[in-house]
Amino acid sequence: MSTRGSAIFDGGRIVPLLILIAVVLALAGAAEFAPTVVQRRITQGLINLVAVVGLYVFVGNSGVLSFGNVAFMAIGAYVSALLTMPAAAKGVFLPDLPAFLAATEWPGLAGALAGGAAAALVALVAGFPLMRLSGISASIATFAILVVSYVVLGNWTSVTGGQNSLMGLPIYVGLWTAAGWAVAAIVVAFLHQESRSGLLLRASREDEVAAAASGVHMVSHRLAAFVISAFVSGIAGVLLAHFLGTVRVETFYLDLTFLIIAMLVIGGMRSLTGAVAGAIVITLLTELMRLAEIGVTVGDMTIAAPGGLGDALLALLMLLIILFRPNGIAGGREISWPFGPATPTTETQPRKPQ
Amino acid sequence: MELAAERVSVRFGGLVANDDVSLAIAPGEVLGLIGPNGAGKTTLVNILSGFQRPHAGAIRLAGTEMTGRKPGAFARAGIVRSFQAVRLFRGLTVSENVEVGLVGRGLGRAEARRRALALLADFDLLHRAAQPASALSYGEERRAGLARALALEPRFLLLDEPAAGLAAAEAEELKRAILSIRERHGCGILVIEHNMALVMSLCDRIHVLGGGRTIASGRPDEIRADPAVRTAYLGSTAA
Ligand SMILES: Nc1ncnc2c1ncn2[C@@H]1O[C@H](COP(=O)(O)OP(=O)(O)OP(=O)(O)O)[C@@H](O)[C@H]1O
Ligand SMILES: [Mg+2]
Numbered sequence: 001m002s003t004r005g006s007a008i009f010d011g012g013r014i015v016p017l018l019i020l021i022a023v024v025l026a027l028a029g030a031a032e033f034a035p036t037v038v039q040r041r042i043t044q045g046l047i048n049l050v051a052v053v054g055l056y057v058f059v060g061n062s063g064v065l066s067f068g069n070v071a072f073m074a075i076g077a078y079v080s081a082l083l084t085m086p087a088a089a090k091g092v093f094l095p096d097l098p099a100f101l102a103a104t105e106w107p108g109l110a111g112a113l114a115g116g117a118a119a120a121l122v123a124l125v126a127g128f129p130l131m132r133l134s135g136i137s138a139s140i141a142t143f144a145i146l147v148v149s150y151v152v153l154g155n156w157t158s159v160t161g162g163q164n165s166l167m168g169l170p171i172y173v174g175l176w177t178a179a180g181w182a183v184a185a186i187v188v189a190f191l192h193q194e195s196r197s198g199l200l201l202r203a204s205r206e207d208e209v210a211a212a213a214s215g216v217h218m219v220s221h222r223l224a225a226f227v228i229s230a231f232v233s234g235i236a237g238v239l240l241a242h243f244l245g246t247v248r249v250e251t252f253y254l255d256l257t258f259l260i261i262a263m264l265v266i267g268g269m270r271s272l273t274g275a276v277a278g279a280i281v282i283t284l285l286t287e288l289m290r291l292a293e294i295g296v297t298v299g300d301m302t303i304a305a306p307g308g309l310g311d312a313l314l315a316l317l318m319l320l321i322i323l324f325r326p327n328g329i330a331g332g333r334e335i336s337w338p339f340g341p342a343t344p345t346t347e348t349q350p351r352k353p354q
Numbered sequence: 355m356e357l358a359a360e361r362v363s364v365r366f367g368g369l370v371a372n373d374d375v376s377l378a379i380a381p382g383e384v385l386g387l388i389g390p391n392g393a394g395k396t397t398l399v400n401i402l403s404g405f406q407r408p409h410a411g412a413i414r415l416a417g418t419e420m421t422g423r424k425p426g427a428f429a430r431a432g433i434v435r436s437f438q439a440v441r442l443f444r445g446l447t448v449s450e451n452v453e454v455g456l457v458g459r460g461l462g463r464a465e466a467r468r469r470a471l472a473l474l475a476d477f478d479l480l481h482r483a484a485q486p487a488s489a490l491s492y493g494e495e496r497r498a499g500l501a502r503a504l505a506l507e508p509r510f511l512l513l514d515e516p517a518a519g520l521a522a523a524e525a526e527e528l529k530r531a532i533l534s535i536r537e538r539h540g541c542g543i544l545v546i547e548h549n550m551a552l553v554m555s556l557c558d559r560i561h562v563l564g565g566g567r568t569i570a571s572g573r574p575d576e577i578r579a580d581p582a583v584r585t586a587y588l589g590s591t592a593a
Contacts, residue, residue, distance in 0.1 A: 196457045196466075199446075203454045206443035213403065213437070214506060215429030215458045270445065332445065 016334035017190045020276050021183050024049070027280065028179035038287065039175055045283030046178035047239045049276060051256075052263045053185040054232030056275035058225045059264065061198055063205035064135060066226075067257055068126075068142035069233040071149035074252035075122055076115035076234030077241035078153060078160055081169050084111035084242075089168030096158035108172045112238040119234025123227045131222040134208070146257060154249040165248045173243040181239055185232050189272050192228055197221045262318045268328020273335040281329060285317075286310050355416045356380045357433060357510045357542060362401050362411030364394075371397040372408070373566040379510055379542040384532065386557035386574075387546045390586060393563040395546045396438060399512045402544070403435040404428035415510075429458075432509030436516060438546075440499040442487040448498055449474065449483040455505030473501045477531070493524050500531065510542045511535065517549055525549060529556050554578065562586065 024046070031042035055069045082090075082097075083106040090102050106114070130141045153160045160166070192198045201221040204211035211218060241247045259282075267278020295304025321328055358378040364371045371394045379385050387395050400406035402413060404425040413420040415431055443451050449470045456466035474480050477497040482490060490498060496516060503511060516532070517525040529552060536543055547553045553560060553574070560577045562570040564586035570577055577583055 194463065196463060199450060199457055199463070200454060202446060203443045203450075206445045207441050209405075210437065210441040210443065211454070212425040213405075213429055213435055214455050214502070215426050216454065217426055 012336075013194065015337055016273060017186065019335045019337065020186050020190075020273065023276065023280070024179055024182045024186065028175055031175055041287050041290070042283065043173070043175045043178045043243060044240075045279065045287075046175075046182045047173070047236055047243060048260065048263065048283060049182045049279035050178075050185045050239060051233055051236035051260050052267070052275045052279040053182075053189050053272070054229050054234075054236055055260055055264055056229075056269065056272060057189050057192055057232060058222075058229035060269050060271065060275065061193060061201045061205060061225050062222050064142075064222070065139045065261070066142040066229070067139060067261070068145035068149075069229065070252050070257045070260065071146045072119035072123060072230040072233035073237030073240065073256070074149055074153055074249065075119040076112075076237035077247050077252065078115075078166075079118040079234075080108075080111040080115035080238040081166050081241055081247050082159070083114055084108055084170055085166070085168055086170075093161050093164070093166050093168070094159065098159075101159075108170060108242065112235060112242075115238040116231040116234040119237070120227045120231040123230030124223070127223045127226040131219050131226060146253070150249060150253050153252075160249065163249065165246045167246045169242055169245050169247065171242060171245040173239050178239060178243070181235060185235065186272065186276065188228065188232060189275070192225065193272060197224050201225055259314075262314055264328075265318055266321050266328055268330035268332055270327055270332035271330045271334050273333065274328045274330035277329045277335075282314065286314070289313060357402065357416075358414045359398065359402055359408075360412045360414065362398070362408035362413070364397055364401060364406055364408050370566045372401065372563075374411070375563065375566070375568050376411075377561050377568070377571070379544050381509065381542045382536060382540050383559065384536060384543045384545065384557050386553040386560040387544055387563065388548070388550075388553055388560060388577075389563035389569070393586075394566040395563055396514055397566075398563065399435055399514050399544070399546065402510075402512055403433055405435075429506060432507065432541075433512070434503045434506045434508035434510070435512040436499050436503050436514055438514040438518070440495050442490070442495060442498055442502070444486065444488040446487060447484055448479060448487050448490065451487050451498055452501050452505045455502060455507075459507065470501075470505065473504055474498075477501045493520055496520065496528070497531075500528075500535075504535065504539070508539065508541045510544070512544045514546045515548065516545065517547055517552055525552055532556060 027042065028046065031039045034042065051069070051073060055066060058066050082101055083104050087103055087105060090097055126145055130138055133141055154163055156162065200216045203214065204216050204218040204221065208218060237252065263278040263282045264275055266282060267276065268274025289305070289310035292305040293307055293309060295302045325331070356378045359376060361374050361376050363373055375398060387398065389395055397406060401408050404420065404423055404427060407422055415433065420428060420431065443454065449467065452470035452473050453463070453466040456469050457463060461469070471480060471483055474483050477500060479494060479497055479501065482494060487498060500516065517528050520528060532543060532545065535541065545553070545556065557574060560572065560574055561568065562577060562583050569582050569586050570580045
């Protein structure tokens, strides 16, 4: 235990973690002074950050794209909603709820952990067959998870309310709750990638055949990452639900899937720094776009960007990144001191090991 | 305690890549595996390391049947192979490439890192430890491949053309490295190699394949004198 702990502090490996945490806290700190609307956007951005980091845990380390993580968000959101909603609200929205659920009113944290755990459990069961598939087959199978969860949640009316929104969830997620969970998600992702299982999984990402020759049992390490990834995504869903105060099945489908994947791709899916950078950069850009769409008023004239420009730009940005910088903003590296993704590509520079 | 292929055959469609081949490697022995291009050398290493299931015949490690097990099981049993194309984990650092084997054997990351650096020092790669493996030169890549293999503590080490593309001096260095591996780890080593001078001076015994079949097997001086081997290398394989 102690040797493993010290590995994390060895050779400045922990530096990226500290920087990423500092960035998140600085962002939240800055938002503290911003107008309420902006503050809410940043809060939502931090929730998205949790979702992107959750997706990264699996995608970044395994090299297999997952389209299914938003399903884990949905599972987290609904489980937490069912466990934490006031009994009175459940009586209104879910009259047919089984009795043992109808009366439960768990505290927020317990509901959140249960939501994450439920998502992790589903990932464990679904992942067991799926993680054996290779590359593109596995990705398509994760898309099936998304579709199945969408259909089930949308039609299981007695428990989820079906197509109707669930309202009256305790709203306990504000700026600092979101920031706290964002830090927690980053820590979890970092510990996983520095763990033995994380290293072996990344080896199999680089070369499955050579990893097998090194005795790596890829399937089990993939499954472990998938389960952790689902837990963090589940938490992101919980946060979103308790930020908005409502849950709708429509929230957790293609739009959100696209947004979260775009954030990861643009930031760079091969490093935790990339995941965090993608979430933050896209959040800030979207916010700028929103302001542009509202426009500036000069005298009695309003100059505004056309509506929908934000989404189009996001798609365009992703396309450009895929074409010209396939490893994203972070370029597959972790951030290092001094500030900024400063570590140059080491291709040509010999460097002494620490 | 030996690693043995017993009368193994492998077909790819109509092509017989290995035809009734038997070969055994003893601990502490350096066995050369030679033969013209396409003779079936890599296929035999694939069989011996669990990457290719033979259509007939068996693989035994110290008498235990290994046939049909997964490559990972072979690796964990101490049968470690390198690849003709090295196949490093290019996106990982050089040190992490070596750590993979150590961590896979149950070591914690800190201890794995310490040992990886020691191994890299043996192969004169310490100054490259923190760099991505994709940054290595060709010769360095080959040495890193060896360090990665040794991290698995092989009982048997199967090397597929470890000296391919190396300059004479580097090949000589590699030879010394292989001999010192034998010395220090006591493992049995199989080397596929086209450089005859290297093979003759390095190996205790040599096994010759041609067209998937065993053409000859014996001490270097016997192989050098064998007419069938000369014929095989002139192109008219005895298949
Ligand atoms: N997976 C495969 N599918 C079909 N044919 C194969 C496959 N692997 C090898 N072969 C064929 O089997 C024969 C033996 O190949 P192998 O790679 O074992 O030769 P080799 O002795 O290692 O040659 P080289 O010296 O060129 O590396 C060749 O004719 C090759 O084309
Ligand atoms: Mg070959």
